[in-house]
Amino acid sequence: MKHRIIPALLIFSITSCTNSNHPVRTERMNDNNTSMKIEDDGKTMSINVKTRNTEYPIDYDKSFDVSNMDNKQKKELEKHILDSLGIKKI
16 A cells, blocks of 8 residues: 555655746747746746847846735836846837
């Protein structure tokens, strides 16, 4: 009996760990030289922006603690970061 329960629990725990429901947005900007990925799991927001512009390349990858923020505050943080990078969303 013990030999049947352990594999079942192992499979369940692996499935639970890989079944994340974080909202992830990946966007390609209008010039095709900028990609942006924003991931928010409710505790941490990660913002990744890369450009292939040879004059002013950007490789930005930061995470922020957003556990005490509401959706409006998260949007303001996102807007502030993108504005500071000179990224305009369509």
